[in-house]
Amino acid sequence: MKNQWIHIFSGTVKVKLTGKGIERFLNQLTKNGVSIWNVRKHGSEAVTFYVNLQDVKKLRIPARDSNCKIRFLERAGGPFFLSKLWTNSGFFIGACLFLGLIMLLSNMVWGIEIRGANPATEHHIRKELDKMGISVGKMQFSIDNVESVQRELTDKIGALTWIGVELKGTTYHFQVVEKSEPKKAEVIGPRHLIAKRKAAIVKIFVEKGEPVVKVNDYVLPGQLLVSGLYGNEDDMKTVAASGEILGETWYSTKVELPLKSTFQVFNGSEKRKYSLKIAGRTLPVWGFGDPDFKEYETEVNDHPIKFFKWELPLMVEKKTLREREEVTRIYSREEAVESAKELARKDIKNHLPENAIIKGEKILHQSIENDKVKLTTHFTIIEDIAVGQPISQGD
Amino acid sequence: MAKKWGQYVRKWMTQKMDLPQDVMMDLPRITMIGQVHIYIENHRGLLAFSDGEVRLMIKHGQLLVKGKAFVIKTILPEEILLEGKIDQVIYIND
Structure with missing residues (x-):
C-alpha cells in the first residue's frame, strides 16, 4: 500500500462512474495498474472514487469498452492548487504591496x-x-x-x-x-570688587560702591578696587559693589611650530557599499569589491527598518569608504613666523573673556631650531579685572 | 488428475515444512481490525460492490462481506482494503 498523501503533490481527481458493469470496470483499472481509492457507492448504478491526475488518461480506454460514463467531479492537489493560487494571486500581491507600503511609510519622516x-x-x-x-x-x-x-x-x-x-x-x-535666553537676575550679597590679576587701571566705571583706586594705578591681584562699604565711620552701610574696572594686563605665550608637518586628509574620492543585514548576517546589495584606493577609512551607518513602531531584525547598512591621503606641509621661514603669530593670537584669545581687547603684541624671542619655530610673544590686553568678594557680616 | 496431485504435494509441503498456507496454497489472507477495517489479500477481482455488500472472487469460490457503509479505501489487483461496519464474512464454495 502506498502512502496516500504523496498524491496531494501530483494532484488527484474525483471521478463519478455511472452505468452497468461498474465492478468489471474497477477490476480492469486495477489490472492496468491504476491506483484508486475511497470508492463509494451512490445508489445502485453510481460510484465515486479518486485517481491520480496522471492516471486519468488510463481511464479512457476501459471506459470506451464498458457501458459506463465517466464524469470528473473535483480536482485537488498540486497543479490545481497552483492554478488556484494563480487566479487568487491578486490577493497575495495586494497583501505584499500593503505590507510593503506600511514598511515604506514606517520608514519615512512624518x-x-x-x-x-x-x-x-x-x-x-x-x-x-x-x-x-x-x-x-x-x-x-x-x-x-x-x-x-x-x-x-x-x-x-x-x-x-x-x-x-x-x-x-x-x-x-x-x-x-x-544662547540668548534671559538670565535670571542674580541676587548678590554685599561685596567688594577686587583685582583678579596685576594690572594698570585704564578706565573705572562704578555702578555701586566706593572706588578706592584711580586711573593709571598699578594694582596687584587681590587688591581692593571698589569698596562695598560707604558712609561715615559711625554709620557704615554695606552694598553689593558692581562696575567695570578695565585694566591693562600682560600675558606672554610660547608657541612652537614645526616647519614641516604631515597630516592626513580625505581627498574626496569615496566608495559606497549598501547591504542588508538580516538577523546579524550581512547580504551585500550594492557596491561590490574592494575600492581602487589603498588607504581609506570606513564609516558604517546602520538604518533599522521599522514596521509601525517596531524595529524589524532587518537593517540597511551603508558603508562609506573614504580615501585617505597624507599631506606634507612645508613652511618657509617667513610663513612659519606668520602662522606662529596667528597661533599665539588664537591661543591668547582662548584664555580671555570675550570682551577683552588685544591692545598690543610684541615678540620677545624668536628662534628656529631643529626645523621648529619657537616664538615667545608678549601681549598687552585690556580687560575687566574686577571680581566680587563678599563682605562677611561679622566684621 | 495432475492438478489434484499438485495440490496434494503443496499441502504436504506446507505441513511438513511449516510454510505459510496463504503463500503456498493461494488462499486469501484476511486481516480485520475490529469491525471497522477488513484487508483481504490474494483476491481475484471484485464481483459486486454496494453500500452493504462486497463480493470478491477468490481461488475457490467467492468471499462475501456484509455490513454497512462500505468504502473501498484502496484496491489493487490482489489486495483490497475495505472500511465500514462489517457484520459478516461468508465463504461461498461452488
Whole structure:
C-alpha cells in the first residue's frame, strides 16, 4: 500500500462512474495498474472514487469498452492548487504591496517638532534641516544618524547653545536651548570688587560702591578696587559693589611650530557599499569589491527598518569608504613666523573673556631650531579685572 | 488428475515444512481490525460492490462481506482494503 498523501503533490481527481458493469470496470483499472481509492457507492448504478491526475488518461480506454460514463467531479492537489493560487494571486500581491507600503511609510519622516526655540530660530532651523534633506516625506535611510544631525545643526546655527535631536518613530524631535535666553537676575550679597590679576587701571566705571583706586594705578591681584562699604565711620552701610574696572594686563605665550608637518586628509574620492543585514548576517546589495584606493577609512551607518513602531531584525547598512591621503606641509621661514603669530593670537584669545581687547603684541624671542619655530610673544590686553568678594557680616 | 496431485504435494509441503498456507496454497489472507477495517489479500477481482455488500472472487469460490457503509479505501489487483461496519464474512464454495 502506498502512502496516500504523496498524491496531494501530483494532484488527484474525483471521478463519478455511472452505468452497468461498474465492478468489471474497477477490476480492469486495477489490472492496468491504476491506483484508486475511497470508492463509494451512490445508489445502485453510481460510484465515486479518486485517481491520480496522471492516471486519468488510463481511464479512457476501459471506459470506451464498458457501458459506463465517466464524469470528473473535483480536482485537488498540486497543479490545481497552483492554478488556484494563480487566479487568487491578486490577493497575495495586494497583501505584499500593503505590507510593503506600511514598511515604506514606517520608514519615512512624518513630522518635525521643534521645541524651545523662538520663531526666528525655528525658521532658521527648519531651513537648515531642509538643506540637510530632513523634511516631511523623506526616507529615513537618506538621513544621517541623529548624532551627526545634532553636530551639524550646532555647527551651522550660531544662535544655538545646544540642540537635542531625537527620532521617535517617524517624528524628529528637536529640543533647543538658545544662547540668548534671559538670565535670571542674580541676587548678590554685599561685596567688594577686587583685582583678579596685576594690572594698570585704564578706565573705572562704578555702578555701586566706593572706588578706592584711580586711573593709571598699578594694582596687584587681590587688591581692593571698589569698596562695598560707604558712609561715615559711625554709620557704615554695606552694598553689593558692581562696575567695570578695565585694566591693562600682560600675558606672554610660547608657541612652537614645526616647519614641516604631515597630516592626513580625505581627498574626496569615496566608495559606497549598501547591504542588508538580516538577523546579524550581512547580504551585500550594492557596491561590490574592494575600492581602487589603498588607504581609506570606513564609516558604517546602520538604518533599522521599522514596521509601525517596531524595529524589524532587518537593517540597511551603508558603508562609506573614504580615501585617505597624507599631506606634507612645508613652511618657509617667513610663513612659519606668520602662522606662529596667528597661533599665539588664537591661543591668547582662548584664555580671555570675550570682551577683552588685544591692545598690543610684541615678540620677545624668536628662534628656529631643529626645523621648529619657537616664538615667545608678549601681549598687552585690556580687560575687566574686577571680581566680587563678599563682605562677611561679622566684621 | 495432475492438478489434484499438485495440490496434494503443496499441502504436504506446507505441513511438513511449516510454510505459510496463504503463500503456498493461494488462499486469501484476511486481516480485520475490529469491525471497522477488513484487508483481504490474494483476491481475484471484485464481483459486486454496494453500500452493504462486497463480493470478491477468490481461488475457490467467492468471499462475501456484509455490513454497512462500505468504502473501498484502496484496491489493487490482489489486495483490497475495505472500511465500514462489517457484520459478516461468508465463504461461498461452488
